[in-house]
Amino acid sequence: MKTYLGIDWGGTFLKAGITDGKGKLIRKEVISSSQLKKKDAFLAKIKELFGIFKNYSIAGLGIGAPGIINVKQGFIYYLPNIDGWKNYPLKITLEKMLGLPVFLENDANVFALAEARLGAARGKSRVILLTLGTGLGGGIILDGKILQGENSACELGHIPVVLDGKKCSCGSKGCIETFVGSKHLIERYRKLKKKKGGEPQVHDILSKALEGEKEALIVWEEFSYSLGRFLAGMINVFNPEIIVFGGGVSGAFKLFKPLVWSVIKDHAMWPHLKKLQLVKAKLKDAGIIGAAFLAKDNLDDRRG
Ligand SMILES: [Zn+2]
Known part of the structure; x- marks a missing residue:
């Protein structure tokens, strides 16, 4: 079964989860964001998560990030509450590191997507x-x-x-x-x-x-x-x-x-x-589920 990895990147916690194609959460990990402020630590943690989830056949990664992003390029302009992330090409960096398609959006937008698909606004x-x-x-x-x-x-x-x-x-x-x-x-x-x-x-x-x-x-x-x-x-x-x-x-x-x-x-x-x-809002893990939908939608569009 093809799965999607969704990451809800918040100021306090980074939550990562594997979903199936319908947005059902299969497995979840929560990490304190305080350990991830530096870029190197963040990238190493993503790599580690892929290790943890290696038995799922992940088709793509979606990230809901707390800031202003160029969504087409997956480029972070800045994150108001997390220093040190100005003008950073996160999509390209992660794609090279993981060998998988990566998609970025603002965290509230992916939250909204999950609530509209499966939650209070279904x-x-x-x-x-x-x-x-x-x-x-x-x-x-x-x-x-x-x-x-x-x-x-x-x-x-x-x-x-x-x-x-x-x-x-x-x-x-x-x-x-x-x-x-x-x-x-x-x-x-x-x-x-x-x-x-x-x-x-x-x-x-x-x-x-x-x-x-x-x-x-x-x-x-x-x-x-x-x-x-x-x-x-x-x-x-x-x-x-x-x-x-x-x-x-x-x-x-x-x-x-x-x-x-x-x-x-x-x-x-x-x-x-x-x-x-x-x-x-209704969903417990809307940030993760929405980010996974972001990856799935983009991959479906590519194929479509
Ligand atoms: Zn303002």
């Missing part, structure tokens, strides 16, 4: 997915395909919403990420608490809100308002059938969904809302 043809975490990642799937440019497109988190706002991880100012990223939520909460709340994490702010604490509720209300306004714009542009929320902050989905929905209703064009659903 069967839908117009899908927007957001990964809510430290930053805001996004992907758009139209008729089962990632909406791509020459480079990894759909950097939804980096749509500027305020002309002269806070500095963003992308180097610009006032992006929507600076309003809904977990870093901002924590900062806002600490400010409201006058820094008396210790060093809270997003899940602490969620528990406090569920207990009815005023400051925590303000954080989620502001978050929902920003996210709802932003999504109203996305809805007007793309007319999605479904919006999928993934990433760590989506743990608060039940809390923010009604607020986000009410903001969307006030600001998006109403005919676009008739069939729209807001749902939480």
Whole structure:
């Protein structure tokens, strides 16, 4: 049986898995990303993974990487949260090393692909997915395909919403990420608490809100308002059938969904809302599965 290796390359963990042609995960390995910051260590680990998986007949490797990539050339321009990877031809390097076809995409785009094929958006043809975490990642799937440019497109988190706002991880100012990223939520909460709340994490702010604490509720209300306004714009542009929320902050989905929905209703064009659903992501290993689909799709296209 032909298999595909998918790699979900995150700032904290690198997860690798073998899937069959239908996206079923057969085997998985998880490695701490802190050991892989240097290129040599990263390449050696990929080689080691191939050793571990040598009994599967791997047809191709797909990688979801946390940054800006030329998808045609598999060339990394930069990874905002991992230093030392500017302007690097990862596809060519790995293909020479492994003797296998390699494909690269942005991590949120492959996450979206997996959720659209097998997860919360299965069967839908117009899908927007957001990964809510430290930053805001996004992907758009139209008729089962990632909406791509020459480079990894759909950097939804980096749509500027305020002309002269806070500095963003992308180097610009006032992006929507600076309003809904977990870093901002924590900062806002600490400010409201006058820094008396210790060093809270997003899940602490969620528990406090569920207990009815005023400051925590303000954080989620502001978050929902920003996210709802932003999504109203996305809805007007793309007319999605479904919006999928993934990433760590989506743990608060039940809390923010009604607020986000009410903001969307006030600001998006109403005919676009008739069939729209807001749902939480479903797959446990969407990053791996999507990356494996990326490899399979590209190989199928070559043959086709
Ligand atoms: Zn930005």
